[in-house]
Amino acid sequence: MIRALRVREHEAFPQVYVVEFEDGSERLATVNMAPGIKVYGEQLVNIGGKEYRIWNPYRSKLAGAILKGLKTNPIKPGIKVLYLGVASGTTPSHVSDILGPSGILYGVEFAPRVMREFIEKVAAYRTNVVPLLADARFPSKYAHIVEAVDVIYADIAQPFQSKYVADNADMFLKKGGWIMMAIKAMSIDVTKAPSETYKREMNELEQRGYKVREALHLEPYDEAHAFVVAQKT
Amino acid sequence: MAKKYLFITPLAVYILDEHGEPIAFYKLYRDSMSREEHVRLLYDMEQGRLSEKILEFIASNIKKEDELVVEDNDLGRFISNNLKDARVESATRGDAILKARENLTSIIEKTVGVKPQEYYSLVHELMLQLTRLKVKEVAEKRDLFVAQAINALDDVNKTINLFASRVREWYSLHFPELDELVEEHEDYFKVVSNIGFRSKMTKERLKELGIKDDVAEKIVKAAQSSMGADLTEFDLEAIRLISDTGLRLYSIRRSLEKYIDEAMYEVAPNIRGLVGSLLGARLIALAGGLDKLAKLPASTIQVLGAEKALFRALRYGAKPPKHGVIFQHPLIHRSPKWQRGKIARALAAKLAIAARIDAFSGEYRADELREDLEKRVEEIKTLYAKPPVKPERAVKAKKGGKKFRGEKR
Numbered sequence A: 001m002i003r004a005l006r007v008r009e010h011e012a013f014p015q016v017y018v019v020e021f022e023d024g025s026e027r028l029a030t031v032n033m034a035p036g037i038k039v040y041g042e043q044l045v046n047i048g049g050k051e052y053r054i055w056n057p058y059r060s061k062l063a064g065a066i067l068k069g070l071k072t073n074p075i076k077p078g079i080k081v082l083y084l085g086v087a088s089g090t091t092p093s094h095v096s097d098i099l100g101p102s103g104i105l106y107g108v109e110f111a112p113r114v115m116r117e118f119i120e121k122v123a124a125y126r127t128n129v130v131p132l133l134a135d136a137r138f139p140s141k142y143a144h145i146v147e148a149v150d151v152i153y154a155d156i157a158q159p160f161q162s163k164y165v166a167d168n169a170d171m172f173l174k175k176g177g178w179i180m181m182a183i184k185a186m187s188i189d190v191t192k193a194p195s196e197t198y199k200r201e202m203n204e205l206e207q208r209g210y211k212v213r214e215a216l217h218l219e220p221y222d223e224a225h226a227f228v229v230a231q232k233t
Numbered sequence B: 001m002a003k004k005y006l007f008i009t010p011l012a013v014y015i016l017d018e019h020g021e022p023i024a025f026y027k028l029y030r031d032s033m034s035r036e037e038h039v040r041l042l043y044d045m046e047q048g049r050l051s052e053k054i055l056e057f058i059a060s061n062i063k064k065e066d067e068l069v070v071e072d073n074d075l076g077r078f079i080s081n082n083l084k085d086a087r088v089e090s091a092t093r094g095d096a097i098l099k100a101r102e103n104l105t106s107i108i109e110k111t112v113g114v115k116p117q118e119y120y121s122l123v124h125e126l127m128l129q130l131t132r133l134k135v136k137e138v139a140e141k142r143d144l145f146v147a148q149a150i151n152a153l154d155d156v157n158k159t160i161n162l163f164a165s166r167v168r169e170w171y172s173l174h175f176p177e178l179d180e181l182v183e184e185h186e187d188y189f190k191v192v193s194n195i196g197f198r199s200k201m202t203k204e205r206l207k208e209l210g211i212k213d214d215v216a217e218k219i220v221k222a223a224q225s226s227m228g229a230d231l232t233e234f235d236l237e238a239i240r241l242i243s244d245t246g247l248r249l250y251s252i253r254r255s256l257e258k259y260i261d262e263a264m265y266e267v268a269p270n271i272r273g274l275v276g277s278l279l280g281a282r283l284i285a286l287a288g289g290l291d292k293l294a295k296l297p298a299s300t301i302q303v304l305g306a307e308k309a310l311f312r313a314l315r316y317g318a319k320p321p322k323h324g325v326i327f328q329h330p331l332i333h334r335s336p337k338w339q340r341g342k343i344a345r346a347l348a349a350k351l352a353i354a355a356r357i358d359a360f361s362g363e364y365r366a367d368e369l370r371e372d373l374e375k376r377v378e379e380i381k382t383l384y385a386k387p388p389v390k391p392e393r394a395v396k397a398k399k400g401g402k403k404f405r406g407e408k409r
């Protein structure tokens, strides 16, 4: 395996790192909050006494978005995140790394099998992660657990995703807080051109009072996916 | 008339005024309370149920003319059904509750006396436990599905063998040499279904089907000089009906295996982690469910699936079997005979623990269990490296009946 040489913090995003390898290549990484433990077979590298987890943009849309030049990344150390659709925890584990011990991630997932994986690979080792086996379409079902959050990150690939995200944001998002949402064109409506679906989902957010601040395509890291950042004003 | 808001948190229930300030609270969490009780309480709330005491607390803090806003519909309904005079409204867009939610940790600290850091670690623990409980509950009802699936898998395997023998015998009338050249049933089916006539066998086509180079060459050669009878399209169609079905059965087999593997992850992750999904599912099927398996002593798990041999032993005083289906585990069948019984015992002991964790707590500890087991097996291998010297024994009478692999002693 090619050796990692150096590491530097990302210019814009705290706790996001860029690892330089021997062959001149560079990869994103985060500092592993659960040393020694891999979540999805990612590479672990040791530099200067710290363990970094290489963050794969082909597996994680947030990493893809960062490499595609995302301007606002509200996910910072110490903040509170409500994450809809954690699946087995690929992206959530990196978000947990970024938040660090003083932040908190409430992770919602409704498929029991993947939730089990999420618990055993991610939540069990990370004190800043609170697992919630629940349906993101019914936020009142976890309203007694979740506090107000700074960011809602949504990756639930549902038709009318924006409606559900806005429902969650109405209940849990602080004023000035952020929505980050991956929109999968195909699973929302296959009959329409991708761009049309993105537009519709963004309109829905705007109508519900959330200002879209940024939108980008994730190609080549992800086909037919867009990434949207919006704010509660 | 005033609007009041019900605000529920993991440690206390609050009544808020219109500005989101708590005017009364009821502690859910007490030092005397066990973690299990606390988890149960949160679980009930999620199901839309509140305890007597919480209802009393609500009743004593709202006046007749007050309107109580509750976020969750089910809880709202529960309260209005149980407190006849209460005027309950469900709404999820109240600034009052959002405001309290923003101050959650400081409200908790003031009222319950739990500091933020401690609060978060409590919530982390509680939800870890509650979520495990819920995942387990979903899975519990699925163990019998897995048991059926493994039985179906056995049916499929039997049918594959049956059809394979039939197709081999039938197609051999046309191309007898193929039978020995292609050992894998699936490959045989592929050749018959996709190429059919031996005159059409070419190296390229055979390789497309995934047949190895040298074998393909032999097949082509054999086809050119075959002694088999000629075949008409009419005859071939009939053979293909069965061969195609054979191929379809292989694809069903793969889907079933995948289903079992995924379902086992949910139903019995520790058993799966220890012995793999198929063997694990087979044990669940033999026991009649995960709960039943979890209640069996290790010594019974050790011989599950060897009932015939066990009864024979009881009846005729023969030696009892050392292993049932767990013989299928490579640690056992790849070991020399004289070590198998000991390894089987060690494996069964770990299986008993794994089954209990799966049935009762749902945590994942298979990796430790497997490491322990491997250590123990290493020990056995060094302690009993040589076969024991057999004492002279009288020639034993052979009782009839076929020996099963799983019942060997």
Ligand SMILES: C[S@@+](CC[C@H](N)C(=O)[O-])C[C@H]1O[C@@H](n2cnc3c(N)ncnc32)[C@H](O)[C@@H]1O
Residues within 6 Å of the ligand: A059, A060, A061, A084, A085, A086, A087, A088, A089, A090, A091, A092, A108, A109, A110, A111, A114, A134, A135, A136, A137, A155, A156, A157, A158
């Ligand atoms: C694309 S995956 C998420 C991957 C994850 N965000 C990551 O990057 O590692 C989508 C997940 O959302 C879950 N999901 C879909 N609809 C949901 C809903 N209504 N409530 C909760 N989870 C949902 C699915 O079960 C699936 O695991």
